[in-house]
Amino acid sequence: MKITLIKPNMGLKKGQDYQDLGSMQPYALAILAGLIPSDVEVKLYDDRLDRIDYDEKTDLVAITVETFTAKRAYTIAGNFRKRAVPVVMGGFHASLIPNEVKEHADSVVIGEAEPVFGKVIDDLKRNALKPFYYSGFKCELLGYRPDRRIFRGKKYLPITLTHFSRGCPYSCSYCPDAVLYQGGIRFRPVEDVVDDIESQDKDLIFFVDNNITYNRTKLEKLLRAVRGLGIKWISQADINVAKDEKILKLMAKSGCIGLVIGFETLSEASLRQMQKFPNIPLLYRYDELVRRIHDYGISVWAAFLLGYDYDTKDTIEATLEFAIKHKFFFSAFNQLIPYHGTPIYSFLKAQQRLLFDRWWIDTDYKFGQTSFMPKNMSPEELTDGCLQARLRFNSYTNIFRRATNVNANFRNLHRIAMFLKYTYLFKKEIKNKQNMILR
Template identity: 40%
Template sequence: MKVTFVHPSIGRRPGENYMRTWQMESLPIAALAHLTPDDVEIQFFDDRMEPIDFDAPTDLVAIPIETYTAKRAYQIASTYRAKGIPVVMGGFHATLMPDEVAQYAEAVVIGEAESAWADVIDDARHGTLKPVYKGYDRGSLDNVHFDRSVFKGKRYLPLGLVETGRGCRFPCEFCAIQAFFGQTHRRRPVDKIVAELEQIKHEKRLFFFVDDNFAGSIPKAQELAEAIAPVNIRWVTQMSVDAAHNEEFVATLARSGCRGVLIGFESLERDTLRAMGKKFNTMGGGYANALANLRKYGIRIYGTFIFGYGTETAETFENAYDFAMDNDFFLAAFNHLTPFPGTPLYKRLKDNGQLHYDAWWLNDAYSYNTLPFDTGGMSGEEITQRCVQARKKFYSIPGMMKRGFDKLNRGDFTMMRAFFLINYLHRQEVNKRHMLPFGDPNWSGELLKVA
């Protein structure tokens, strides 16, 4: 038996080759590859950076699907299914929109796939695939492992991805993570994380702990940080800003090799944060104390901001940009609000009649960077324009130089080198992703629905 894994891209721009050579590895693929029996042959195509060989023989195609990649995933699935090859889909979008996904695949995995994959493979062997497989609800992460051999020969970013936990306990209105995991947070066993890092630490110079919120449990995160300190690696992660008020915790992160954190500031306005369900961002006296702690211990910041709650003015964008520049953020994202299906935000906008179209991710009129809803305030077009302007200024040559030679950002040679490389790549992305169509407009097939 042969299984083909495919990681779909967001889309393509007509007349332009958008095969990027700087993507991050796909850990969900590596997790499923590890769970696949040794007597099953595996091949993997990453649609973001290489063409898919649809003529290569295979018995089953497995596609992880997110909302942004749904349209392209259905095109890929239809191409295989037209050849009589069954397709199984899983991931966030498959869990939050199972009825939609089931129209384009012989099987859908709802929830986390680890507990269901053995059944999928066994049924595929015998030609008895079921329409739906359900992973155990938030089971143990003791047996999560990754087969990174599937990445060989592909030009990914020189960044080692490691999963130490899943989920987040905070109820942010717009976040699909809390919808998928039910506001829970779980940690993999510390000894297994340390063993994994020891095994792969010589392969990369920098590691990214891909957790939705590394500080989902501060005591457990501190225990892990203390355990990995002897491994002697540099690493970055994502965490909520509340944890940065705990100076002892921040100091522990720094001693363990943490060099940067992605933090969702999202807004500088308290009323907007309350509407987002992020009132916790205002604790501890606000952002100033948290930022001071991170800077004191040499931890760089990737800050994110979201616009579209109907309260924006031109000053809102200027303040966010100034905040990121004044604090010399390593990176920053200025994004419009996106109503992902399954989130409280999506339900609210739909109930209020604010959505322009229900399945915006499949609508041909929608493209990357546009707002698929009426904000009740500033127009979607102006929000898009101001987000793009903020990105262009932030990643301008003067902007990069100012931030790059900040004492913190140049304080570590590896991180300083990474700063200019990653900022340059983000600078290129501002225009490349703007108004990018979802799916491949040049795809000439027909979306095949399950009979």
């Protein structure tokens, strides 16, 4: 028996397949591969790097679907189903809007693969696949091991993705994770994480946790365990971590070189509307807290989300100035994207402010476009404001300014190389991705 795993590409630019300048390993598919019995052959097609051979013999196609790759996933699924190969889909989008996804798949897994993928394979063997498998986002994170052999021979960035925790206790109104995890957060045993890291030959680890710093006691255990492994790592955190100097020190000692932090907006009213509660009390301390993180040698990858009802063009400008002032390693100036199933999607729909019912499958929608009617700007002004912020943050003058952050971005040769490499990739990607058509 053979199972083919697929990570779809996102889009087309000027009629050509869009190519990421650097793709990361599709971690979810390594988890799936680790759940497949050893007597079953496994093959990965990463549509961002490979050309899929639809005629190659296989017994099941398993596709991971995010909202931005849904359209392409449906096309790929259609090509296999035409050849009578059954298709199962899972992932964020499949769990957010399973009925839409079911129209393009034989089976849809709603939730995490671990509790149900074995059952899917058993049912396949009996020729009795079910239309839906429900597992939710609450399974215990025990004893499984991602199988990354599927990535061999493919040109990915030299980063290993793994995680310590899954979930998030907050409920920001734009966030698909909040909808799926429903406020839960679970942790892997530290030994499993160490094992997973030690089985890799890469020395840069990306913990894809939503917020690795949420539970400091558990984090401390992890930090002490990974300190001796000689790795460098990055992860996602909230700004509250900067209040705790002891943990910052431990993080730096254990190899932490960067944190993705969601600042979102400098408008307190917008933060309230987002229900971004961990940020609100610290909004007026952002300057001091960012400096402290940098003082510990940790770079900040800032994430902003613009276009909520109290944001104006001035908010975008102030956000850009804030990002330049703090010489962030990287900044994402994202406009609000209403994902199906989130409270903000329902809110905008009820107010008849969605410009597309389902932007992700609408042929008129382009990547980077605003898909709703903002309150204090036109959609075009929001689109252009975010694009200009990305371009200006990555102008040569501002790259030079950010390079003078010698505490973090230019701390040593390794960091300098990393800063230059990733800044080059990000700068190129801005224009590459903007206005791309989803396939």
